[in-house]
Amino acid sequence: MTETEKAPAKTKKDTALPEATMKSPVGEMTILPEQLLDIIREARKGPPEEEEAKLRARTQRERSGQMLGEQLVKADALKESVQNACSHMKTNGYGQEVGSAVHGQIHSDNMYHGFCIRCFKEFDPIRGDLVPGAGGKVGGASFS
Ligand SMILES: [Zn+2]
Numbered sequence: 665m666t667e668t669e670k671a672p673a674k675t676k677k678d679t680a681l682p683e684a685t686m687k688s689p690v691g692e693m694t695i696l697p698e699q700l701l702d703i704i705r706e707a708r709k710g711p712p713e714e715e716e717a718k719l720r721a722r723t724q725r726e727r728s729g730q731m732l733g734e735q736l737v738k739a740d741a742l743k744e745s746v747q748n749a750c751s752h753m754k755t756n757g758y759g760q761e762v763g764s765a766v767h768g769q770i771h772s773d774n775m776y777h778g779f780c781i782r783c784f785k786e787f788d789p790i791r792g793d794l795v796p797g798a799g800g801k802v803g804g805a806s807f808s
Pocket of ligand 1: 750752765780784
């Protein structure tokens with residue numbers, strides 16, 4: 665026995681689905697796997713108007729998803745421009761700045777997580793023991 669006889673090369677036909685054989689009143693007929701899949705696909709389809717409704721619904725879903733994505737991009741851009749324009753300062757009734765609008769607290773990572781109460785910008789965390797008024801304790805009071 666030679667090397668090529670021991671391990672015959674696998675062809676596409678080895679991995680493909682086997683042919684189906686059906687007996688019918690007119691005799692035996694062979695159906696190729698591809699033909700069988702086509703028959704199954706056709707059998708699964710509903711009436712034409714139902715298929716049309718499914719297609720319409722899918723198109724509408726795709727359109728609304730695309731619109732939602734565009735809205736989110738716009739909302740992110742608006743949020744960024746508002747945060748860039750914010751002074752992160754509190755103002756009194758006369759428009760005068762009276763103190764920082766940054767509030768936050770020390771989390772369990774001992775870092776102070778601050779955010780602006782006017783524009784909701786979240787700042788990078790800083791060491792909690794460096795923040796005056798926070799007391800260096802987890803859940804320590806915010807400062808302003
Ligand atoms: Zn702000």
